[in-house]
Amino acid sequence: MTIAKGTDPQAQQWANRVIPLPKEIEISGSQRYRADQIGLSIRTALVPPVRTAIGLLSGFTLATEEDASFIIRLALLDDETAEVRDRLLGLPNREQAYAILPLAEREGRLLVAASPVGLLYAARTLAQLVQAPAALTPETELELPLPKILDWPDLSERGQWGGNVASDLAWTSQWKLNVVEVSAELGVVDQQLLSQGAELGVKVVPYFPHLETVSRYAGLMERSELISTPDPARPLPSDYTPGLCMSSPATQKLVQSWLARMAETAGVTDIMVWFSESAAPCFCPKCIGKEPYGLEAACIVNAFASIEEAHPHVRLRLLTTQGSYPVNDKILAAAPESVGVTYYDGGRTYDSSRQPMIYPLLEEYARSGRWLGVYPQITHAWRTVFPWTAPQFIHYRAQEFVQKGLSCMIGYAVPSNRFHEFNVMAEAEWTWNAQGRSPEEFARAYASSTGMTEPDLSRWVRWALAVGEAGWTLAESRLFLALINDPTLGFQKGKGRKADHRFETADLTDVGELQQALATAQQALELAQEAGNADMRAESECILAGLQALELLHSITALLKTPALDVESRQSLSAALDRLDACACTLRTRLPEWGERISSQTGEKLPTRLLDTAGVLLRTCDALRQVAVSRGVPDPQPAWRLRPVGRWSADDFQHGQEAFLLLGLADLVPSAGGSFHIGFDFIDSAWGTSIKDVAVLARAPGQEGGNVIARTPDLLGVDINGVSIWERWKEVRIRIPATPPGAELFLAITLWGMPADAPADRRTCAGAVSIRQVQAG
Ligand SMILES: [Zn+2]
Known part of the structure; x- marks a missing residue:
C-alpha cells in the first residue's frame, strides 16, 4: 500500500509532511472537521511515552469521546484483532512498529502498537500529517488526511553522540531518533536526561570516554x-x-x-x-x-x-x-x-568519502546476528565546521548500514545540530526507511517541513542536490582536515605534521571529476543568488572556494617544486597565488557570517573549530607565498601574512599559571586601524597554553598602563582555546580602531600555562604570537 510515485499529487504532498517516510502509507483523501468535533480516546496506561503522544494530539482534539464526530484512538496490541496483531508482531524491530488504521465501528483512526514507544511514533506521524496550527480555537477547521499506515524502522537504534545531543532531545526525537550516547565520568549518569529520554522514547546510553584519558x-x-x-x-x-x-x-x-x-x-x-x-x-x-x-x-x-x-x-x-x-x-x-x-575509528568512521565503511570482518560479524553499531561523522569532517547540505552522502551511508545488517548508527555532528539540521534529519530518514525516499524526494520533504513553498521549494531542492554533490567531492578530498593538520602542506619543515593519532588519515586525497564538481558548485551558487538567500549563498560560495583552492593547490605546489621557473611560470604562479588569496578571503568572511547567523540564535560565540576552518587557508597562503618569494615571485600584500609580534616561554610563568604579555605593535597596524587576526603557534614544550584574553591597548606618551581600544569577540578561556601538541595553532579575530593621535599600540594577552609546581625536568611552556591584517569581505 505504498504510494505509487507520481500517481496522486495530493496524497504525495501529504506524505511529504512526514519525516521519516513511513514504510507503507496510503492516503485515501481527507475530511474537514472543526477541532471541537475531533476527540481523543486513550485505551492504554498513561506511561511517559503515551503522555507525550497525548501531548502531540490533544491540541487539536477538543471534543469528548461521546460527542466527537471523528475519534483518534490510542491502543496497545493486546485488545486488537488477530490480523493486526500478527502483522505488527511479524515486522522487524516490532517493538517500535505501529499502524494507523480506520476505526471499525465509527469515523476515526486507530493508532496501535506493541509498545508505548510505538504509540508515540504513531502519534508523531499523525501529528505531522495533520499539521494543526499552534494557535487554534474550538471552531478552527482542520483538513484531516485519512491514512492507512504500517511502519517500522530499519535500524533499531538511530542516534547521536557529542555536540549538543544531550540538550537537543526535544528536537531530534521529533524525527524518531531514539538514542543518545553520553559521557558518564566516574559512572555518574545524568538522571534528568534519563527522565526526559523516557518521556520522548529516547534511550540514554552512558559511556566511559577513551580509557587512556580516564x-x-x-x-x-x-x-x-x-x-x-x-x-x-x-x-x-x-x-x-x-x-x-x-x-x-x-x-x-x-x-x-x-x-x-x-x-x-x-x-x-x-x-x-x-x-x-x-x-x-x-x-x-x-x-x-x-x-x-x-x-x-x-x-x-x-x-x-x-x-x-x-x-x-x-x-x-x-x-x-x-x-x-x-x-x-x-x-x-x-x-x-x-x-x-x-x-x-577516528579516521575510518570520521570519513566523508565515497567509500563504504563497514569492512568484511564487521559485515560478517553483523550478518552472524551479533549487535553491531557504527559512529560515522555526518558532516564535512570532525575537526572542521563547514556548511554542507548532504542528501546523497547521508543516503549512501545509511543504506550501507541497513543493507549490511547493523543494529545502530550513532552520527557525530560538530559542534551542534543547529549547524547541520538537514543532515541530522537525513540520518533519521534513512536509518528508519533506507529504501523509501530518494535524495531528491527527501530534500523536498525537508524543504516542506521548513514551510517553504513553490517556486522557492523546487529551486531549493535543485540547489540541495548540487551542493550535496559538489560538497561531497570537497569532503572526499579531505582538504580542510589536511590543512588544519599542516597548513604549510609540508613546505615548512618542523611546522608540519606531528604524531597525532587523530590525523592518521588526514592526507589530501585525489578526487575524480574535480572539473565537474566545480561546475556543479557554480550552478549551486547561481541558484542561491537567484533565491537571494544568505545561507544558500554562503554554503555555495564556501564549497566553490574550497574546490577552487583544491585545484589551485595542485598547480601551485607543482610549480613551486619545479627546479627552474621561467618568466611565464612565474606569472602563472603569481596569478594562481592571487586567486588562492581570494579563496582564503571568501572562506574567512563567509564561514563566520554563516556561523554567526546560527550562533546568534542561542547567544553563543563562534565555535573554535569553525574559526580554524575559516582561517586555515590564510596560513597556507602564508607558507606558499614565502616559498614563492624565494623563487622570485613578489608578494603584493605582505600585510596579509602573519608577522611576528613576540613569544612566551616558561619564564613568563615563574609566578603562577597565569601570564600577561604586553607586546608592542609599532609598524604592524596602520593608523587608520582595520581588521586583524592574532596568531598563536605552539612551540614544542612540556605544557600547552590556553589563551584567556586578547586586547589592544593604546598608550599616550607618558601614560602609565593604557586604554583598551579593542578586544577579540572570539571564545577564549582555560581549556577552551589554546595551543598544545593537539592544537598547534590558533587565530583569533580583532577589529582595531584608528590609533588615537600620538598613542602607541600594544597587544595585551593573558595566558594560562605551566603550573608553578611543574617538576624540574618539565619546566617548558612556549609559543609565538603574530598578527595579520585581513581583507574586507
Ligand atoms: Zn600494568
Whole structure:
C-alpha cells in the first residue's frame, strides 16, 4: 500500500509532511472537521511515552469521546484483532512498529502498537500529517488526511553522540531518533536526561570516554596503584596523562565500581566503554609485552561479568578505535555473545568519502546476528565546521548500514545540530526507511517541513542536490582536515605534521571529476543568488572556494617544486597565488557570517573549530607565498601574512599559571586601524597554553598602563582555546580602531600555562604570537 510515485499529487504532498517516510502509507483523501468535533480516546496506561503522544494530539482534539464526530484512538496490541496483531508482531524491530488504521465501528483512526514507544511514533506521524496550527480555537477547521499506515524502522537504534545531543532531545526525537550516547565520568549518569529520554522514547546510553584519558578527569594521576608505567626508554610527552594499568587489581575494582554505579541507575539499559584511541601500553612487570587492547578488553569484560548477575537487564557495548583497528578481529572474538560492539575509528568512521565503511570482518560479524553499531561523522569532517547540505552522502551511508545488517548508527555532528539540521534529519530518514525516499524526494520533504513553498521549494531542492554533490567531492578530498593538520602542506619543515593519532588519515586525497564538481558548485551558487538567500549563498560560495583552492593547490605546489621557473611560470604562479588569496578571503568572511547567523540564535560565540576552518587557508597562503618569494615571485600584500609580534616561554610563568604579555605593535597596524587576526603557534614544550584574553591597548606618551581600544569577540578561556601538541595553532579575530593621535599600540594577552609546581625536568611552556591584517569581505 505504498504510494505509487507520481500517481496522486495530493496524497504525495501529504506524505511529504512526514519525516521519516513511513514504510507503507496510503492516503485515501481527507475530511474537514472543526477541532471541537475531533476527540481523543486513550485505551492504554498513561506511561511517559503515551503522555507525550497525548501531548502531540490533544491540541487539536477538543471534543469528548461521546460527542466527537471523528475519534483518534490510542491502543496497545493486546485488545486488537488477530490480523493486526500478527502483522505488527511479524515486522522487524516490532517493538517500535505501529499502524494507523480506520476505526471499525465509527469515523476515526486507530493508532496501535506493541509498545508505548510505538504509540508515540504513531502519534508523531499523525501529528505531522495533520499539521494543526499552534494557535487554534474550538471552531478552527482542520483538513484531516485519512491514512492507512504500517511502519517500522530499519535500524533499531538511530542516534547521536557529542555536540549538543544531550540538550537537543526535544528536537531530534521529533524525527524518531531514539538514542543518545553520553559521557558518564566516574559512572555518574545524568538522571534528568534519563527522565526526559523516557518521556520522548529516547534511550540514554552512558559511556566511559577513551580509557587512556580516564586518569585525568577522574583525578587518578597520583594513584600509583592504578596508573600505567610509562615507557622508561622515552621522555614523557607534552601534557602527559598516564593511562590505567589494566593488570592491576585496583583498576579492575575501580572499573567494576563505575560499571555497577551506571547499571544501578534507574532507566539505564545499556552501558558502554570506549577503548583507548592510541595504544597506551603499560610497562609494569605484569603488562609489559602484552597486547594493550587485549588487556583493556579483558579488564572490561571481566568487570562487567562480575556485575551482570545483579543487573541482568543491562547490556554492555564496546567502542573500537583507530588504535584497536589492527586487533579488531581479536576484540570481536573476545567479546561474549551478549556484548555489543560499535565500530569507531577516528579516521575510518570520521570519513566523508565515497567509500563504504563497514569492512568484511564487521559485515560478517553483523550478518552472524551479533549487535553491531557504527559512529560515522555526518558532516564535512570532525575537526572542521563547514556548511554542507548532504542528501546523497547521508543516503549512501545509511543504506550501507541497513543493507549490511547493523543494529545502530550513532552520527557525530560538530559542534551542534543547529549547524547541520538537514543532515541530522537525513540520518533519521534513512536509518528508519533506507529504501523509501530518494535524495531528491527527501530534500523536498525537508524543504516542506521548513514551510517553504513553490517556486522557492523546487529551486531549493535543485540547489540541495548540487551542493550535496559538489560538497561531497570537497569532503572526499579531505582538504580542510589536511590543512588544519599542516597548513604549510609540508613546505615548512618542523611546522608540519606531528604524531597525532587523530590525523592518521588526514592526507589530501585525489578526487575524480574535480572539473565537474566545480561546475556543479557554480550552478549551486547561481541558484542561491537567484533565491537571494544568505545561507544558500554562503554554503555555495564556501564549497566553490574550497574546490577552487583544491585545484589551485595542485598547480601551485607543482610549480613551486619545479627546479627552474621561467618568466611565464612565474606569472602563472603569481596569478594562481592571487586567486588562492581570494579563496582564503571568501572562506574567512563567509564561514563566520554563516556561523554567526546560527550562533546568534542561542547567544553563543563562534565555535573554535569553525574559526580554524575559516582561517586555515590564510596560513597556507602564508607558507606558499614565502616559498614563492624565494623563487622570485613578489608578494603584493605582505600585510596579509602573519608577522611576528613576540613569544612566551616558561619564564613568563615563574609566578603562577597565569601570564600577561604586553607586546608592542609599532609598524604592524596602520593608523587608520582595520581588521586583524592574532596568531598563536605552539612551540614544542612540556605544557600547552590556553589563551584567556586578547586586547589592544593604546598608550599616550607618558601614560602609565593604557586604554583598551579593542578586544577579540572570539571564545577564549582555560581549556577552551589554546595551543598544545593537539592544537598547534590558533587565530583569533580583532577589529582595531584608528590609533588615537600620538598613542602607541600594544597587544595585551593573558595566558594560562605551566603550573608553578611543574617538576624540574618539565619546566617548558612556549609559543609565538603574530598578527595579520585581513581583507574586507
Ligand atoms: Zn600494568
